[in-house]
Amino acid sequence: xKLFKIxxxxxxxxxxxxxxxxxxxxxxxxxxxxxxxxxxxLTLKTVKMAGAMSVQGADVTIINTKSHxxxxxxxxxxxxxxxxxIATPTKGWTFFPxxxxxxxxxxxxxxxxxxxxxxxxxxxxxDYKEKGNIIELKGTEKVDGADAWNLKITFxxxxxxxxxxxxxxxxxxxxxxxxxxxxQEVTAEITFADYKQNAGGYWFAYSITNERGTIVYxxxxxxxxxxxxxxxx
Numbered sequence: 001x002k003l004f005k006i007x008x009x010x011x012x013x014x015x016x017x018x019x020x021x022x023x024x025x026x027x028x029x030x031x032x033x034x035x036x037x038x039x040x041x042l043t044l045k046t047v048k049m050a051g052a053m054s055v056q057g058a059d060v061t062i063i064n065t066k067s068h069x070x071x072x073x074x075x076x077x078x079x080x081x082x083x084x085x086i087a088t089p090t091k092g093w094t095f096f097p098x099x100x101x102x103x104x105x106x107x108x109x110x111x112x113x114x115x116x117x118x119x120x121x122x123x124x125x126x127d128y129k130e131k132g133n134i135i136e137l138k139g140t141e142k143v144d145g146a147d148a149w150n151l152k153i154t155f156x157x158x159x160x161x162x163x164x165x166x167x168x169x170x171x172x173x174x175x176x177x178x179x180x181x182x183x184q185e186v187t188a189e190i191t192f193a194d195y196k197q198n199a200g201g202y203w204f205a206y207s208i209t210n211e212r213g214t215i216v217y218x219x220x221x222x223x224x225x226x227x228x229x230x231x232x233x
Contacts (some may be wrong), residue, residue, distance in 0.1 A: 027149050028125045030079045030170035031142050039055030042121045044068065044202060046226045051206075051217035057109030062215055068121050085233055093233040104233055113159040114177060124153060125163070132156030145190070156163045171195055172205070197221060 032038050049064040059078055066072040069089070076083040076096070081095040092107030092115050106114065118122065124133055138150040141164065146163040155161070164174040174191045192205035200222035208215045 012147050024135055027137070027151070027165060027170065028128070028135070031125055031165055031172070032123065034170045035188065036197075036201060038126060040201065041126055043223070044122050045223050047121055047202075047204075048221045048224050048226070049204075049217050050219045051215045053213045053215045065226060066121050067228060067231070069119050071228060072115065072119055073230050082221070086120065086233055087112065088231050089116055089119065091233075092116075095218065107132075110179060111157075113155070113157050114161075114179065115129045116157055117155045117159045117161065125151075126154065128153075136200065138162075140167065146173075148173055168196075171203075 010172045015141050015177075032041065035041060046067050047065070049062075051062050051064075052148070053060045053062065055078070060076060060078040062077075063075045064072070065074075071088045072085070072088075074085045076085075076098075078098050080095075081098040085094045085096075086092060087107065092112045093104045094102055094107065094111075095104040099194050103183055105166045120131070124131065128135055133156060134154040136152040136154075138152050141150050143166070144146070145165050147167040149167060151165065153161050153163055160175040160177070163172055164176075165171065165175050166173045171175055173187060176187060176189045179188050188211065191209045193209075194205060194207040194209070194216075195205050197203050202220075202222050204217070204220050206217045206220070208217075
């Protein structure tokens with residue numbers, strides 16, 4: 001009888017684990033389909049996003065260029081200064097003279113882990129198991145009044161982020177991660193809205209909000225030629 005009970009409860013645990021895993025995969029499948037489908041996303045190699053925002057009355061123009069798993073560069077023009085952030089799989093730099101920096105600064109290991117995780121422009125959810133990412137479903141939460149699935153993602157490089165996918169659309173509406181800033185843990189949240197299909201047939205959030213304000217992108221180009229020398233400091 002004791003052996004039977006052990007077998008019975010073990011079977012329940014296995015069945016529950018399998019069901020839970022299938023639920024995660026179903027949610028991710030909906031997300032991938034909402035962005036055009038797996039086959040479409042696998043053809044995305046580069047993206048160039050041009051937008052603007054206002055910070056404390058100052059106009060800011062932003063160009064964000066990424067090459068899949070190769071590099072990213074964000075150029076920021078504000079108050080007569082040219083600023084940038086560069087990340088590759090092995091190195092990253094920031095240079096923001098608008099904040100008084102006189103020379104580029106190398107990213108900390110934690111900053112680089114975050115940046116590298118976002119080099120996957122096809123989506124870290126796509127074929128996540130093959131990529132070495134681990135995903136856990138933590139239930140649902142409200143994001144701007146709407147239900148969203150809470151997915152905890154542990155990237156292959158150890159970085160942990162939370163993705164919130166809108167239950168109705170399955171699209172990403174918020175990310176949350178803990179960053180180390182000046183030796184202190186800081187929670188950074190980014191929200192995503194106004195999804196539209198660009199000329200290349202890919203879906204993007206054209207409105208992205210962080211702690212500094214909202215970036216509104218007016219042009220997103222995909223699979224354009226990118227000179228990889230821009231990812232060198």
